[in-house]
Amino acid sequence: MARRTKDYDEDDVRVRPGRRGSRPRTRRRPAHDDASPGFVTAVDRGRYRCLADPGTADERGVTAMRARELGRKGVVVGDRVALVGDVSGAPDTLARIVRVEPRTSSLRRTADDTDPFERIVVANADQLAIVTALADPEPRPRMIDRQLVAAYDAGMEPLLCLTKADLAGPEALIAEYAPLGVPYVVTRRGGDLDALRAHLAGRTSVLVGHSGVGKSTLVNALVPDAERAVSHVNAVTGRGRHTSSSAIALELPGGDGWIIDTPGVRSFGLAHVEPENVINAFDDLARGAAERCPPLCDHLPKEPGGLGGRPPGEAGQSCGLDGWVAEGHASQARLDSLRRLLASREGEAE
Numbered sequence: 618m619a620r621r622t623k624d625y626d627e628d629d630v631r632v633r634p635g636r637r638g639s640r641p642r643t644r645r646r647p648a649h650d651d652a653s654p655g656f657v658t659a660v661d662r663g664r665y666r667c668l669a670d671p672g673t674a675d676e677r678g679v680t681a682m683r684a685r686e687l688g689r690k691g692v693v694v695g696d697r698v699a700l701v702g703d704v705s706g707a708p709d710t711l712a713r714i715v716r717v718e719p720r721t722s723s724l725r726r727t728a729d730d731t732d733p734f735e736r737i738v739v740a741n742a743d744q745l746a747i748v749t750a751l752a753d754p755e756p757r758p759r760m761i762d763r764q765l766v767a768a769y770d771a772g773m774e775p776l777l778c779l780t781k782a783d784l785a786g787p788e789a790l791i792a793e794y795a796p797l798g799v800p801y802v803v804t805r806r807g808g809d810l811d812a813l814r815a816h817l818a819g820r821t822s823v824l825v826g827h828s829g830v831g832k833s834t835l836v837n838a839l840v841p842d843a844e845r846a847v848s849h850v851n852a853v854t855g856r857g858r859h860t861s862s863s864a865i866a867l868e869l870p871g872g873d874g875w876i877i878d879t880p881g882v883r884s885f886g887l888a889h890v891e892p893e894n895v896i897n898a899f900d901d902l903a904r905g906a907a908e909r910c911p912p913l914c915d916h917l918p919k920e921p922g923g924l925g926g927r928p929p930g931e932a933g934q935s936c937g938l939d940g941w942v943a944e945g946h947a948s949q950a951r952l953d954s955l956r957r958l959l960a961s962r963e964g965e966a967e
């Protein structure tokens with residue numbers, strides 16, 4: 618799947634130096650050659666729960682804080698980091714995170730009333746499992762569309778996880794996403810999770826879903842130890858209960874991948890999303906866009922009453938994808954679905 622070459626995050630924001638900020642930085646940073654690799658599994662109030670030397674015989678849980686030298690660099694669940702200091706993992710010890718390795722993906726959550734900035738919530742995940750109930754509560758296709766856009770933008774592959782098939786059939790919803798080729802699994806009360814496990818195997822997957830869709834039921838079935846892992850983190854960080862907006866990474870039994878539960882993350886920031894990041898996930902349409910579309914094309918139809926209904930782009934040219942489809946390079950249904958996704962970026966987050 619196509620990825621963005623450069624991911625911008627809050628660290629890219631340029632801040633004007635204060636009165637004392639223009640001093641030349643002469644002091645060389647220590648190289649920390651002896652640092653241990655770590656994987657961040659939970660974050661709470663300035664404390665980071667990490668797995669040190671992950672995947673080795675020495676793998677152990679370590680609690681860490683950010684080293685001052687990280688500056689404004691954020692640390693989130695899924696980050697690969699370098700740990701120094703007391704990395705033994707013994708009770709009451711604290712290591713320091715001195716480096717955050719470059720991220721392969723960044724999932725952002727929407728700004729809200731209490732926090733005006735879009736923030737990265739999970740790094741380095743490769744799959745976004747969009748958990749949707751087929752009934753009780755009713756599926757919300759607009760929400761699914763927005764989550765798909767967030768996945769493509771973050772450089773992650775989506776997986777539709779359709780729960781409660783014992784209450785309603787999945788056919789209509791599956792048909793709606795068939796043109797996009799979005800992979801899906803269907804689960805039901807009393808059914809097995811083999812298909813879902815196969816999709817999660819060997820990958821790092823973020824699970825998202827609105828309250829009541831059955832996400833906790835899935836997490837507890839996939840990771841029998843999940844409750845204990847969450848309460849362990851709480852004991853370490855001093856929180857009474859798992860807080861609403863933090864994410865937690867849970868290892869699948871047998872070390873066969875990770876799932877990252879995002880209890881309070883219901884929606885994603887789409888305001889910054891470039892249409893190219895979405896379209897790049899669809900090879901056939903991406904080729905058409907590259908060959909036929911004007912610069913900065915939003916790929917929405919320009920005729921009045923069409924989706925978006927915007928005036929033509931800068932040069933007065935309209936989207937070239939209609940011609941591309943008319944020539945048989947891609948299907949109309951696929952273009953219509955892509956446009957529905959692009960249009961879902963507009964408007965309020967749900």
Ligand SMILES: Nc1nc2c(ncn2[C@@H]2O[C@H](COP(=O)(O)OP(=O)(O)OP(=O)(O)O)[C@@H](O)[C@H]2O)c(=O)[nH]1
Nearest residue numbers: 780781782804805806827828829830831832833834
């Ligand atoms: N019929 C049916 N009910 C289910 C299924 N999966 C979960 N439920 C029920 O749906 C309700 C919500 O499930 P949860 O797992 O708590 O849902 P959640 O998405 O984690 O919701 P929050 O905990 O509010 O975030 C519970 O009563 C479950 O027993 C299913 O496949 N079929």
